[in-house]
Amino acid sequence: MESHILASQLRCPNGAEASEVAQRMNEANRALNHKCIELLQLRASDSLLEIGPGNGAFVADIIDMANNISYMGLDWSAEMVAEAKRLNKRLVEQGRAQFQQGSSEQLPFEASSFNKVLAVHTLYFWENPGDHLAEVRRVMKPSSLFCIAFGDRSFMKELPFVPYGFNLYDEAEACTLLRSSGFQIIDTYQHEESGRSNTGDQVNKVINIIISKA
Numbered sequence: 001m002e003s004h005i006l007a008s009q010l011r012c013p014n015g016a017e018a019s020e021v022a023q024r025m026n027e028a029n030r031a032l033n034h035k036c037i038e039l040l041q042l043r044a045s046d047s048l049l050e051i052g053p054g055n056g057a058f059v060a061d062i063i064d065m066a067n068n069i070s071y072m073g074l075d076w077s078a079e080m081v082a083e084a085k086r087l088n089k090r091l092v093e094q095g096r097a098q099f100q101q102g103s104s105e106q107l108p109f110e111a112s113s114f115n116k117v118l119a120v121h122t123l124y125f126w127e128n129p130g131d132h133l134a135e136v137r138r139v140m141k142p143s144s145l146f147c148i149a150f151g152d153r154s155f156m157k158e159l160p161f162v163p164y165g166f167n168l169y170d171e172a173e174a175c176t177l178l179r180s181s182g183f184q185i186i187d188t189y190q191h192e193e194s195g196r197s198n199t200g201d202q203v204n205k206v207i208n209i210i211i212s213k214a
Helices: 003-011 015-039 059-063 078-087 089-093 129-139 171-180
Strands: 047-051 070-075 097-101 114-120 140-151 184-196 202-213
Touching: 003 015, 015 059, 015 078, 015 114, 015 140, 015 184, 015 202, 047 059, 059 070, 059 089, 070 078, 078 089, 078 097, 089 097, 114 129, 129 140, 129 171, 140 171, 171 184, 171 202
Parallel strands: 047 070, 047 114, 070 097, 114 140
Antiparallel strands: 140 202, 184 202
16 A cells, blocks of 8 residues: 555545454554553543544443443544444443444533543644643543553654655644643653554554543
């Protein structure tokens, strides 16, 4: 897949390639997602919003972390929302998981709806990140946790699809952005692993994970 097409698909999987792109993303990001889920310290009866869950491959892992967790996944891609509903049909029918199509720039939820929010590999696509973060903070309950994960600029800048619509950050820049949006930084982590990128190439990944409080 040509780099500009791959970039567009990573931003919003659609059309005939959507399922294949989602599978690649799941394989590339499995360890990272599990690390982020662990860091959210999920407890019984938590309400979690995931921004950009793709096809929802890790939803069952989230729900299994504690009793009575309620999950909402919001994705730009209508194809991914449909696929996530299909893959998580049992959880959706049980009322334990929901999926909606939409943008985090204008979240379709009431204020103080969630006490955990997760966003993995979405920051690059926010043209006005302050607007997205203001919305995230609006829908979070007081003292709730937000986990955001993104590839560090030093690693991402070498990937061939990045020039096509990706905004890159290092840890310090992202922390400044979060603080300016009213978040309190609780902790930062750097997740490093060697694995396949979305191009299928073997790469050494450097991923920043930031845990903050609303």
